[in-house]
Amino acid sequence: MSQRKNGPGWIKVLGIIVGAGILASILVILALKFYIFPTSFTPVTLSAKEEKVLEKKIERLNAFLPSDSSKDRPESPRSNAPLEPEAYSEEGAKREIEFTEKEFNALIAKNTDLANKLAVDFSGDLASLKLLVPLDPDFPVLGGKTLKVAAGVELAYTDGKPVVKLRGVSLWGVPLPNAWLGNMKNVDLIREYGNDKGFWHGFAEGIDSIKVEEGILKIKLKP
Structure with a gap:
């Protein structure tokens, strides 16, 4: 009887471990893609x-x-605009x-x-x-x-x-x-x-x- 009760429990634990492993793998891949090796x-x-x-x-x-x-x-940004000639002066320049x-x-x-x-x-x-x-x-x-x-x-x-x-x-x-x-x-x-x-x-x-x-x-x- 104890084996029947413990069996599903081990399966559940194994499922959690596998799920955690898959999640960790996804996080590692995302970290490599977007942080370690960003584009x-x-x-x-x-x-x-x-x-x-x-x-x-x-x-x-x-x-x-x-x-x-x-x-x-x-x-x-608009350096292609035509220039107008003017005398150089620093008077009043900020x-x-x-x-x-x-x-x-x-x-x-x-x-x-x-x-x-x-x-x-x-x-x-x-x-x-x-x-x-x-x-x-x-x-x-x-x-x-x-x-x-x-x-x-x-x-x-x-x-x-x-x-x-x-x-x-x-x-x-x-x-x-x-x-x-x-x-x-x-x-x-x-x-x-x-x-x-x-x-x-x-x-x-x-x-x-x-x-x-x-x-x-x-x-x-x-x-």
Whole structure:
């Protein structure tokens, strides 16, 4: 009698184990598909009104860039519109520029081939990036897959100088050790390299203030 009573119980337990195994397999497959090996991000698009606002910001930003850097200037959404000749003047020019998170991501999508591979988030003194890196098909084990990288960069302005610090880098959600990052984690790049006559020195000399708020990047340029 006891065997008859226990038989259905074991079948029920076995069914639960099999069901749990199937559910776990589905979750693993979904994780591999959408998190470990994601395909792409959805590019940010702007409305016509938002494009006009961004176009004006790009025009103001280009006005402060050196003439020999024109090839590196960001392209405004309506850059094909005919230009009207006018005399150059900085009188009354605003040197403050603000980019919303949406505008910044739309700018990336417009001017680079990273539209489906890079997404930027703005929060308090922090710019966070998510990047998808396709691996070469001949790469061992993970060949042909997409690598998911995340990073955080502190952007602020303290003691009369910009602050640029790498907060960290994660691979598939796992933070990488500082030693693997060349011990650059939480190092102020301006303080470390700003005294050399190079990129960071020039960058710092041209910034009057920089601030990252929730969803907004604010920059004020020097004359």
